[in-house]
Amino acid sequence: MAVNETKVARKRAWQGAIQDADDQFAMKRQVVLRTAAQIFSRRGFHQTTLSDIADELHIAKPTLYHYFKSKDEILLEVQQAAIQQMLEAPVDPKANGFEQIRGFFHRYVEMIVDDFGTCLIMTGVTPLEPGNRSLVRKGSKSIELILRDMLKRGVEDGSIAPVDPKIAAKFMFGALNWIPYWYRSDGDLDVEGLADRAIEFVMRGLLKAPG
Amino acid sequence: MAVNETKVARKRAWQGAIQDADDQFAMKRQVVLRTAAQIFSRRGFHQTTLSDIADELHIAKPTLYHYFKSKDEILLEVQQAAIQQMLEAPVDPKANGFEQIRGFFHRYVEMIVDDFGTCLIMTGVTPLEPGNRSLVRKGSKSIELILRDMLKRGVEDGSIAPVDPKIAAKFMFGALNWIPYWYRSDGDLDVEGLADRAIEFVMRGLLKAPG
Amino acid sequence: MAVNETKVARKRAWQGAIQDADDQFAMKRQVVLRTAAQIFSRRGFHQTTLSDIADELHIAKPTLYHYFKSKDEILLEVQQAAIQQMLEAPVDPKANGFEQIRGFFHRYVEMIVDDFGTCLIMTGVTPLEPGNRSLVRKGSKSIELILRDMLKRGVEDGSIAPVDPKIAAKFMFGALNWIPYWYRSDGDLDVEGLADRAIEFVMRGLLKAPG
Amino acid sequence: MAVNETKVARKRAWQGAIQDADDQFAMKRQVVLRTAAQIFSRRGFHQTTLSDIADELHIAKPTLYHYFKSKDEILLEVQQAAIQQMLEAPVDPKANGFEQIRGFFHRYVEMIVDDFGTCLIMTGVTPLEPGNRSLVRKGSKSIELILRDMLKRGVEDGSIAPVDPKIAAKFMFGALNWIPYWYRSDGDLDVEGLADRAIEFVMRGLLKAPG
DNA sequence: CATGAATGAGTATTCATTCAT
């Protein structure tokens, strides 16, 4: 009885996300990260106190320090997770430039509408301490280079127009990175559809169909 | 002698921007706003202290309170100034949709590479207290509606493809709003050229020239 | 195999000091005390965390609570041990004052260069909670009274000069208690020699040999 | 009226120690230092909170940060002040070693019964952050070297016995540094007398008068 | 108008201690 009550209380305390498992530690870390990411995105990093996060998780503030050594580290890991998700994604080496870009867009949209990706964009790297800021910037740069390479490939294989990969990539990331500011996943447009729209936009823009 | 020295010191104190005039007050306010906008953009709102701003201006911290009643008000006015610049800009009522959009882009790019516009984007509205946040959001919405109307007009007069104005506007603002994160006005590309590239991008995207 | 490994690990965990025995508990307590005394002396009581002590012993922090009920108690027992060592030492009732003092010095120096005595002096009683502080102070007072009695005896039996026992004792303890701040037992001077020097100093001071 | 009340309140707030003066800032700093030194000595550095100091001065806690940038800096300056007092003291170059030592003792006793000197001894350097700790240690070493030189001189000019200056200095400082632990300036013995007793002790020790 | 001085409110972080396993 008392035991069950305790277990139930435990589950509530961690938002029911923690199952019996040996890797509880890693899982709890993830729950903290996701919760923090959501609150950071909504209120901003500096307007979010560690109490906010702890309260949301129904745990005490110092408990967070069992899992992370500082508030900064929490944000860092959130953003690294988003970046990692992109860097780990496989690219079809046989596809042409355009097809690769389409795949990239789908993955990027998926990443960016997720809690971690949204936080990467909406919180930005400014709140991070210099060292960590560099780390995240380096990761973002890597992602950018992936798209640039696809653009180069597309230009060469003729699957897209002969654009300047650097500038084109900037505009494309702009269009994509703005998504968290307006897109709501509970609306008419699902993530899949959103990615399609994005592709369509960067491909055709406002140009009238020929003829 | 001593008097002259004082005057010289005074000028230095306000970065030399203040002339003898009755509207010194208004001008000093502007200098504060511009300085604050720059620092906010660079370091972020919460990482910028009023001392940072005062130091940059070679004045004392409480002096800022002669011109603004709070830190929040400073950010508000910075962002309102950027928005105002767009809302006041004239639109050619005789031009077709596409031409209107082109004009809009030029004005928007000009606005957004300026200190105030950059701060509007890079700081965002999250730091503002709720009331002021709504004000700025309302202003941004107005700007958005202007572009949407132009898109509608363009679709109707056939000068652009039949896009969904809401979605298209979002992607377009995304591409534009990302500019402060990468564009440096001291590089190869001048503001005029930047606007042209932006137009080009949203018109053609990556589409190959027909034939 | 696994069993043996565990045992070996256990031994390492307690620094190899614990043998199979029924009095393991008491021995482990001693090891904790000595380790704590060393760290307290080096870093200070408040700069030493229970984790520091536990880490040094390769045990977990809460394990310490099996042996002591609080950090304060650890310090208390360290200091009591040092004091006890002095209070238990036998005094030759037949010796004259000077000879008793010489014996006292030898014992006191031995005590004070030891981990416990060093901690008694270098940490002091300030960190202790009031009740415990009184206990230690009372013990220190007892030691002081022992020396005072010897001084009185020496004055009476003519083996030393007619000094004020109270003041003389203070200066003597000062000279002795400062030892932990400068003496290193791995240098040229061994503990025995150190005690001799101390005796010599308090006996002759800087006075030139007559003639 | 109201003005007077204010002034009175001000005086009370700074314990009446602040007079009208241009160097109020420096004076207030001194008052903070002295107050802090007293409380540090009584309760220990870590058991003293900034609130304790502020409360004693009837000011608010953050006000302390107008005068010092950290708690550590307060302790540092207290200890530096004590050391400075000794380093600045003039030494009679024509006096023999013994006479120099006697002067040194008088100055040292005066220093050490003062708030700053007492804090230097009773708090010690352990609480200081490493950089500051080195600074104070260096200062203490300088003082020690002064006494050693006097001892050498005394040995050479024959005014004292042929002692090892290093060891003798250690014992002498011990006797002196222990003073704050027992001496109360409101007792029978005044500071002057205390210094005389100290001299007497280190000169003759317990040695019986010849004959 | 300008500012040195002062402060209230707030926040990240530390750590001794408890407890369920």
Add this chain to the structure above:
DNA sequence: GATGAATGAATACTCATTCAT
């Protein structure tokens, strides 16, 4: 007996803001 997890309590420090001059 041993420990990972959790937490209450405490504290240094920051900063926007006020006020007397």
